[in-house]
Amino acid sequence: MKKTLLFPLLTSVPMLMFAGGFQVNLQGNKQTGMGHLGTALTQGASNVYFNPGSMTFLENDFSSELGASFILSEVAFQDQSTGVTERTDNPLGTPFYVYGNYKINEKLAAGLAVYTPFGSTIDWGENWSGKEQIQDIKLQAIFIQPTISYKLTEKLGFGAGLNVVLGSVELNRNIGGPVGNNNTVNLEGSTTAYGFNTGLYFQATEDLSIGLTYRSQVDVELEEGDATFDVHPAVRALGVDDTKFSATLPLPATTTLGFGYKVNDKLLVSLEGSFVQWSAYESLDFDFEDNSPALTDSENPRNYEDAVIIRVGAQYAATEKLDVRAGFYYDQSPVQDEYFSPETPNSDNLGFTTGASFEANDNFGIDVSLLFIVGTERESSYPVGTNGSFGGKYASRSFIPGIGLHYNF
Amino acid sequence: MKKRNLLYILPLVFAVGCEPEFDDVNLTRSSGTADFSRxxxxxxxxxxxxxxxxxxxxxxxxxxxxxxxxxxxxxxxxxxxxxxxxxxxxxxxxxxxxxxxxxxxxxxxxxxxxxxxxxxxxxxxxxxxxxxxxxxxxxxxxxxxxxxxxxxxxxxxxxxxxxxxxxxxxxxxxxxxxxxxxxxxxxxxxxxxxxxxxxxxxxxxxxxxxxxxxxxxxxxxxxxxxxxxxxxxxxxxxxxxxxxxxxxxxxxxxxxxxVPANALPLTQEQANQANNNPQYAGYNQALQFYASTNVITAEEAAQRTINFKAGPNYLLIEDDELTQLQNPQNPTQPLPNYRQMVEGELLTLTTPLDSIKCAGFGILKPMPGQFVLRQxxxxxxxxxxxxxxxxxxxxxxxxxxxxxxxxxxxxxxxxxxxxxxxxxxxxxxxxxxxxxxxxxxxxxxxxxxxxxxxxxxxxxxxxxxxxxxxxxxxxxx
Missing domain, CATH: 3.40.50.1110 (SGNH hydrolase)
Incomplete structure (x- = not known):
């Protein structure tokens, strides 16, 4: 790491919150209710996101879904030398989705998906012990995905969509400094980035379906972000002044293989594995437009590792009008113990889900889900400077109710 | 029905807790053979x-x-x-x-x-x-x-x-x-x-x-x-x-x-001006005279000789440990005990920098001794x-x-x-x-x-x- 600074200003400006733990697995209340499984299932318009290859296999000519979730989350940190525990005070997160799918004919479908697969707010407070790492961070990423799907054979469909990603981030951190105890920087930027989402859907038998999707890496390139410093006049005089910054962040490619099986008329089970190529995320480098001896560009190693997610879930048709669901997933953390920063406090996550759908009539229904995430306890640290580190024990919990509507005809 | 869903998950929530908790760190430390009670x-x-x-x-x-x-x-x-x-x-x-x-x-x-x-x-x-x-x-x-x-x-x-x-x-x-x-x-x-x-x-x-x-x-x-x-x-x-x-x-x-001992930056022109000060020229000549007559050593003469140059200059001070000399032109007058500071000598943080920059302290007149630590x-x-x-x-x-x-x-x-x-x-x-x-x-x-x-x-x-x-x-x- 660069250590040419008068003081270690901005040597570890936090990454944006696109880590596994803050990858928001809430793109459809039906899927969320059963472990966020959907690659090999045909649940409705949300398939435009879950597997573009299956869009022509939906029952109705026109399908639509919309919904939102309400994230109540808390991360805790314990300093192992003092035993003091500090907790985040995160505001409510509200990811949402809107989907529409239209089967133009038996072989061709077009759809549009708007969803928020990444997004979070973490607020550790202004004066917590890791304030030089991060005080608070807010992230929003809205994916807009126009999509086309084609039925190659009676059993095999392929679909592809363009991802237009509207990303924005704002974060605050204390930059330390030899004078003044409240020298802070606010970094704010937004950008548009592009990627794609493709899928194959194979209806092997009447009961067995197989789905394979590939979501591309999206390089979120922030240009012309605003770095605003609120610092002691003496620190400003050292050459720390407001400037623009640019930074690039790779959102990893994800490959998912899923199986769906109808055990009988009432029971549907599914199993999925995802491979997330986090290793693309080696380092986060901030390039400031105006450098000074006290404000140099910063390189922050991330050294993420590829991770897997395993999901299992089931749906049971309790009555004609009521489906109930339950599921579980294991979401492996891509973060190594020695590169674990409190702005991405991401440990291996265990997700426990349940949900239900109620059909009001042939066209209209309500979907609800409940997701409980246990971020397993881990003791980790992030390197600071040449030989230091900031670390301790971390654990998290999230409690996420969600509600959605679907309308098909 | 939603109630029933909640019932599924409630035991889970209680099993792992709504909030992340840690085991207490063992914070008792040994006092060894010492006793810190008072x-x-x-x-x-x-x-x-x-x-x-x-x-x-x-x-x-x-x-x-x-x-x-x-x-x-x-x-x-x-x-x-x-x-x-x-x-x-x-x-x-x-x-x-x-x-x-x-x-x-x-x-x-x-x-x-x-x-x-x-x-x-x-x-x-x-x-x-x-x-x-x-x-x-x-x-x-x-x-x-x-x-x-x-x-x-x-x-x-x-x-x-x-x-x-x-x-x-x-x-x-x-x-x-x-x-x-x-x-x-x-x-x-x-x-x-x-x-x-x-x-x-x-x-x-x-x-x-x-x-x-x-x-x-x-x-x-x-x-x-x-x-x-x-x-x-x-x-x-x-x-x-x-x-x-x-x-x-x-x-x-x-x-x-x-504050460095050579706190005085001068241009060539300023250095020439200072060196041409008749007071210093006479002082330097007197040192040569006393050195040639063995009243002082050649080293002392060299140490005391005032010579400003372009760039950072060591400040002029008075040093009462130098040999007390008379002015050869006017023997009733003492020759001042001037010399420039040397590497390793120190100036205090309270040194009036404005006086150096704008009032000639350390160049036109010696730096007051209260701000100077001589070797x-x-x-x-x-x-x-x-x-x-x-x-x-x-x-x-x-x-x-x-x-x-x-x-x-x-x-x-x-x-x-x-x-x-x-x-x-x-x-x-x-x-x-x-x-x-x-x-x-x-x-x-x-x-x-x-x-x-x-x-x-x-x-x-x-x-x-x-x-x-x-x-x-x-x-x-």
């Missing part, structure tokens, strides 16, 4: 928590003994009382340089100042006007006795001096009586453990006042050894264990390392510090006390220490470890020294006291 800290401003030319509540709260007491608390340490300031003195800081005039001076803060050349830069300045003493220094003896017996300004001789409370307002605030000595106050706690860091002021007043020009003198080394041994005898007489810290070389503090003065100071430190080390060893090498720690800090990625040096302001007076550490600097105490205590007494996170302490404002 600790006292005896010393000067460095023990009191003095920073930026004043004692303030924040400084007291982050004083070395307060930092240590919090760590001792996990190893059986008892309550620790500091005579905290209250009111305006607590928030603004209280310096007593104008106590006789009935006012307290506030702490220094960093403020933007424009110099005589019109350049603006951050510079330490009094944070507001002096304010009336009022009841800021009213006696709080009834709340005592206090464990922190750190009194700014105290020399070794003062801590056993009955009547010191009458001379030092910081001590009179909490002394039980005017006759009580600092050591007696400490002993009234019946300490099981003490820290003693004393002797800094025995060279400091002489040093900061410019050596010989200072009204203050260096304490004689034999006197120091005698008084130190007596002090340790008093503090250990009830079997108390303790830690004693030695004296950092004054050359390692920013007060003497910020012979530095030698005297270093010699005394070395002598004190030998005494402290020997007495510590003889009594089985922890010996805290504060001198070495400050030398380490001169080349740079890193805690969790944040670097600290002895550099003024930007080094991050010293307060704005350039003599006293800031809270983080005190934390660095506290860790040095903890290391020494752990290794001497086999205790397992945790060190502190330096970065979590406040810096200067």
């Amino acid at each position: 600790t006292v800290a005896v010393g000067n401003s460095l023990t009191a928590g003095y920073q930026s030319n004043a004692l303030s509540l924040e400084g007291q709260e982050n004083s070395l003994p307060e930092i240590l007491a919090k760590q001792f608390a996990l190893a059986g340490g008892g309550t620790f009382k500091t005579p905290f300031l209250t009111g305006e003195a607590a928030t603004r800081g209280a310096g007593v340089s104008a106590f006789g005039q009935g006012v307290l001076t506030p702490s220094l803060s960093l403020q933007l100042k424009t110099d005589c050349l019109g350049e603006t830069s951050p510079s330490p300045s009094l944070n507001g006007s002096p304010y009336p003493i009022g009841d800021n220094f009213a006696s709080i003896a009834s709340q005592g006795p206090f464990n922190n017996v750190g009194v700014p300004g105290a020399k070794l001789t003062h801590i056993n001096f009955s009547g010191y409370a009458g001379l030092n307002p910081y001590f009179s605030r909490f002394a039980s009586s005017t006759d009580q000595t600092m050591v007696e106050h400490a002993m009234s706690i019946n300490p099981t453990f003490f820290t003693l860091w004393i002797g800094n002021n025995d060279v400091l007043g002489y040093s900061t006042g410019g050596g010989e020009e200072s009204p203050d003198d260096i304490t004689d080394q034999n006197t120091f050894a005698f008084l130190y041994a007596g002090t340790i005898d008093s503090l250990t007489k009830n079997g108390a264990k303790g830690a004693v810290a030695n004296i950092p070389n004054i050359t390692s503090i920013p007060f003497f390392n910020t 012979s003065e530095i030698d005297k100071i270093n010699d005394a510090v070395a002598g004190y430190n030998t005494t402290i080390k020997n007495i510590a060893t003889a009594n089985g006390l922890a010996h805290v090498d504060a001198n070495q720690r400050l030398k380490d800090l001169q080349s740079g220490i890193t805690y969790n990625g944040i670097s600290y040096t002895t550099k003024f302001v930007t080094g991050g470890a010293f307060s704005l007076d350039g003599v006293h550490p800031n809270s983080r600097g005190y934390a660095i020294i506290a860790n040095t105490f903890i290391d020494a205590i752990n290794s001497t007494y086999g205790s397992s006291i945790d060190k502190v996170n330096v970065n979590s302490y406040p810096t200067i404002e």
Whole structure:
């Protein structure tokens, strides 16, 4: 790491919150209710996101879904030398989705998906012990995905969509400094980035379906972000002044293989594995437009590792009008113990889900889900400077109710 | 139906908890062969928590003994009382340089100042006007006795001096009586453990006042050894264990390392102008004359010859250790004892830079001696510090006390220490470890020294006291 600074200003400006733990697995209340499984299932318009290859296999000519979730989350940190525990005070997160799918004919479908697969707010407070790492961070990423799907054979469909990603981030951190105890920087930027989402859907038998999707890496390139410093006049005089910054962040490619099986008329089970190529995320480098001896560009190693997610879930048709669901997933953390920063406090996550759908009539229904995430306890640290580190024990919990509507005809 | 869904998940929630929780960290630490149940800290401003030319509540709260007491608390340490300031003195800081005039001076803060050349830069300045003493220094003896017996300004001789409370307002605030000595106050706690860091002021007043020009003198080394041994005898007489810290070389503090001896930048034109000053030309000629007649050595003539050049120049000073000479042109007149400073000589932080930049100090006229430490003065100071430190080390060893090498720690800090990625040096302001007076550490600097105490205590007494996170302490404002 660069250590040419008068003081270690901005040597570890936090990454944006696109880590596994803050990858928001809430793109459809039906899927969320059963472990966020959907690659090999045909649940409705949300398939435009879950597997573009299956869009022509939906029952109705026109399908639509919309919904939102309400994230109540808390991360805790314990300093192992003092035993003091500090907790985040995160505001409510509200990811949402809107989907529409239209089967133009038996072989061709077009759809549009708007969803928020990444997004979070973490607020550790202004004066917590890791304030030089991060005080608070807010992230929003809205994916807009126009999509086309084609039925190659009676059993095999392929679909592809363009991802237009509207990303924005704002974060605050204390930059330390030899004078003044409240020298802070606010970094704010937004950008548009592009990627794609493709899928194959194979209806092997009447009961067995197989789905394979590939979501591309999206390089979120922030240009012309605003770095605003609120610092002691003496620190400003050292050459720390407001400037623009640019930074690039790779959102990893994800490959998912899923199986769906109808055990009988009432029971549907599914199993999925995802491979997330986090290793693309080696380092986060901030390039400031105006450098000074006290404000140099910063390189922050991330050294993420590829991770897997395993999901299992089931749906049971309790009555004609009521489906109930339950599921579980294991979401492996891509973060190594020695590169674990409190702005991405991401440990291996265990997700426990349940949900239900109620059909009001042939066209209209309500979907609800409940997701409980246990971020397993881990003791980790992030390197600071040449030989230091900031670390301790971390654990998290999230409690996420969600509600959605679907309308098909 | 939603109710039923909730029922599925409720047992789960209760099994793992709605909030993340951790097992308690085992925070009990061993005190080894030491006993921290009643600790006292005896010393000067460095023990009191003095920073930026004043004692303030924040400084007291982050004083070395307060930092240590919090760590001792996990190893059986008892309550620790500091005579905290209250009111305006607590928030603004209280310096007593104008106590006789009935006012307290506030702490220094960093403020933007424009110099005589019109350049603006951050510079330490009094944070507001002096304010009336009022009841800021009213006696709080009834709340005592206090464990922190750190009194700014105290020399070794003062801590056993009955009547010191009458001379030092910081001590009179909490002394039980005017006759009580600092050591007696400490002993009234019946300490099981003490820290003693004393002797800094025995060279400091002489040093900061410019050596010989200072009204203050260096304490004689034999006197120091005698008084130190007596002090340790008093503090250990009830079997108390303790830690004693030695004296950092004054050359390692920013007060003497910020203004360089060659603080005078000149252009070629300015240098020529200065060299052509008839006074200097005559002076240089006179030196040649006295050297040729063997009144002075060629070395002295060379040392005294005034020669300014383009670039940074060593300042002109008066040195009364040079040979006293008459003006050969006018033998009733003495020849001035001028020479330029040399590498290794020091200027104080209080050196008036505007006078150098704009009033010809150090070029047209000699720099006043109160701002200058000449090599012979530095030698005297270093010699005394070395002598004190030998005494402290020997007495510590003889009594089985922890010996805290504060001198070495400050030398380490001169080349740079890193805690969790944040670097600290002895550099003024930007080094991050010293307060704005350039003599006293800031809270983080005190934390660095506290860790040095903890290391020494752990290794001497086999205790397992945790060190502190330096970065979590406040810096200067």
